[in-house]
Amino acid sequence: MKFDTIIVGGGHAGAEAAAAAARLGAKTLLATHKFSTLGEMSCNPAIGGIGKGHLVREIDALDGLMGKVADAASIQFRLLNRSKGPAVRGPRAQADRALYRKAMQAALSAQPNLTIREVAVEDLLTQPDGKTIRGIVTATGEEILAPCVVLTTGTFLQGLIHRGEEKTPAGRHGEAPALGLSKTLNRLGFPLGRLKTGTPPRLDGSTIDWSSLEMQPADVEPYFFSTLTTTCANRQIQCGVTYTSARAHEVIRANLHRAPMYSGQIKGTGPRYCPSIEDKVVRFAEKERHQIFLEPEGLDDDTIYPNGISTSLPVEVQDEFVRAIPGLEKVQFIRHGYAIEYDFVDPRELLPTLETRRAPGLFLAGQINGTTGYEEAAGQGLIAGLNAALKACNAEAFTLDRAQAYIGVMIDDLVTRGAPEPYRMFTSRAEYRLSLRADNADQRLTPLGISIGCVGEERAEKFTLRMEALESARGLVRALSATPHELAEERIEVNQDGARRSALDLLSYPEITLSDLKNIWPQ
Ligand code: FAD
Numbered sequence: 001m002k003f004d005t006i007i008v009g010g011g012h013a014g015a016e017a018a019a020a021a022a023r024l025g026a027k028t029l030l031a032t033h034k035f036s037t038l039g040e041m042s043c044n045p046a047i048g049g050i051g052k053g054h055l056v057r058e059i060d061a062l063d064g065l066m067g068k069v070a071d072a073a074s075i076q077f078r079l080l081n082r083s084k085g086p087a088v089r090g091p092r093a094q095a096d097r098a099l100y101r102k103a104m105q106a107a108l109s110a111q112p113n114l115t116i117r118e119v120a121v122e123d124l125l126t127q128p129d130g131k132t133i134r135g136i137v138t139a140t141g142e143e144i145l146a147p148c149v150v151l152t153t154g155t156f157l158q159g160l161i162h163r164g165e166e167k168t169p170a171g172r173h174g175e176a177p178a179l180g181l182s183k184t185l186n187r188l189g190f191p192l193g194r195l196k197t198g199t200p201p202r203l204d205g206s207t208i209d210w211s212s213l214e215m216q217p218a219d220v221e222p223y224f225f226s227t228l229t230t231t232c233a234n235r236q237i238q239c240g241v242t243y244t245s246a247r248a249h250e251v252i253r254a255n256l257h258r259a260p261m262y263s264g265q266i267k268g269t270g271p272r273y274c275p276s277i278e279d280k281v282v283r284f285a286e287k288e289r290h291q292i293f294l295e296p297e298g299l300d301d302d303t304i305y306p307n308g309i310s311t312s313l314p315v316e317v318q319d320e321f322v323r324a325i326p327g328l329e330k331v332q333f334i335r336h337g338y339a340i341e342y343d344f345v346d347p348r349e350l351l352p353t354l355e356t357r358r359a360p361g362l363f364l365a366g367q368i369n370g371t372t373g374y375e376e377a378a379g380q381g382l383i384a385g386l387n388a389a390l391k392a393c394n395a396e397a398f399t400l401d402r403a404q405a406y407i408g409v410m411i412d413d414l415v416t417r418g419a420p421e422p423y424r425m426f427t428s429r430a431e432y433r434l435s436l437r438a439d440n441a442d443q444r445l446t447p448l449g450i451s452i453g454c455v456g457e458e459r460a461e462k463f464t465l466r467m468e469a470l471e472s473a474r475g476l477v478r479a480l481s482a483t484p485h486e487l488a489e490e491r492i493e494v495n496q497d498g499a500r501r502s503a504l505d506l507l508s509y510p511e512i513t514l515s516d517l518k519n520i521w522p523q
Helices: 012-023 052-061 066-073 097-109 180-187 246-254 277-283 315-322 374-392 406-417 438-452 457-479 484-489 503-507 514-520
Strands: 005-008 028-032 046-048 074-080 090-095 114-118 121-126 133-138 143-145 148-151 160-163 166-169 192-199 202-204 214-216 239-243 291-298 301-307 333-335 338-345 362-364
Touching (some): 005 374, 012 028, 012 114, 012 148, 052 090, 052 374, 052 438, 066 090, 066 097, 066 374, 074 291, 090 097, 097 114, 148 374, 180 192, 246 277, 362 374, 374 406, 457 503
Parallel strands (some): 005 028, 148 362
Antiparallel strands (some): 160 338, 202 301, 202 333, 291 301
8 A cells, every 4th residue: 555645643733643644635644543542632631722723723714624623622712811912922721532532533534645543653664775764564564665754753752651650651641652662762873851731630620619619610712723613603602710738739649759740750751731639839939829710621521620730649649649638528539640751752853844864755743743732742743744745745844933933943952952851832932923923824824835736725715815815904904094183083093293194103112002092983
């Protein structure tokens, strides 16, 4: 069997890579362990946030899947940093896990040029030079050929789960690790490192005392990820807010020696910006309490994700400290938290197309490159998938630079600086953040996507209409003008210098809003 591109792994990077390659017309195979885990959210049931929301909007601007799927599955839209400037506002959606999987599986199944197969990939085939990629070998020994292969194996490479003193080889809770591909990467000479991440317990919402908790509602006006989304697909829910207590901190402190991170059992480096609760209690010892969001995992699901207490302490210690948190005194656990350690490849091995220098035709995307987070994985998947397909058809590569996109910032950071710790996106990483806003991602990137052929007709048409409407609105606000005297009559104060000011000039005054101008010029 022969394909133009093969994507290994159907996580957030793999799904985006497979869809992108297929959109460019490449005959694409998505080889992944299980169809049912396409769109699986391994940790928090949410997409977006500060910096991450920008990535999702950029993926959407290039007609990727994540924005549309997150909109279809969202049960709570919130625009973070709403009170701050537009450059740092972060769209976020809490998702119904099952709806997210369902929407992703439907999108991939409907994608022309894409074949999905449930297989475990054990090895890579190379040309006689021992490095140029020729295809993959599955666990049953089947050889499938393609000149370009994208590896997006997430936390599965030599994955090892830790909970207290207990260690279990696994790629994710209840799923086997990938061992063969680590050996292949070693054989090809790639420098591999170890990183770690963790997840909180999952709680039974029917055993939480919600009446004692503060609740946080969704935004009244949802801010969608995709410019193709027009309506809110689901009922919007509230999240609960609680805090750790002095007693919970006491239990954690007394058991630090049993936390794999402190006992030296885990050697990999963890995510600085997503620390475990044991880490927070030690590093921020002066803080009396830490905030916890109690996030429902679905509309018809009582499972609660307690955002803020990722932990790998032993089961009985988790039981004790969690029940010392207000509202959770009688809570029942659905699953306990754990940490996972896994292999990653030093991303300085990569070109900005995400192709490896060492093995031509081999591309890497997602957590395998030392990043953490669904959005970071998806952004890389998109670029790797596009470039694998372009290379397979001998077309020119597609890259984004730091001035064009957050995706460009992330890839530049990775390929030039590596990932000494799990890499996640922040607005502070982008030096051009004033112009790289979430709300102009389409203006920055959709024309580029149209030119390489990865944007479908519906988006291209909608984008053209939006640009025409924007141009006509810009023309109108330039043409309308008033004297200081006329403005004063409408109670808009400017210098009484006799100079006419256009509506566009007036909009640049921080205290003048569009609705003030509506009174003068209803059109
Ligand atoms: P994944 O989503 O892991 O997908 C990998 C896919 O590849 C899977 O479908 C797997 O079945 C498939 N696969 C692997 N090997 C093979 C093979 N040999 N053959 C065929 N298929 C294969 N991110 C955060 O931002 N914050 C957090 O707090 C956080 N905590 C996490 C906690 C845990 C326990 C885990 C597991 C992950 C956590 N993450 C967190 C990370 C987040 O889940 C990942 O960054 C993201 O899912 C990475 O996407 P990916 O596509 O690279 O890999």
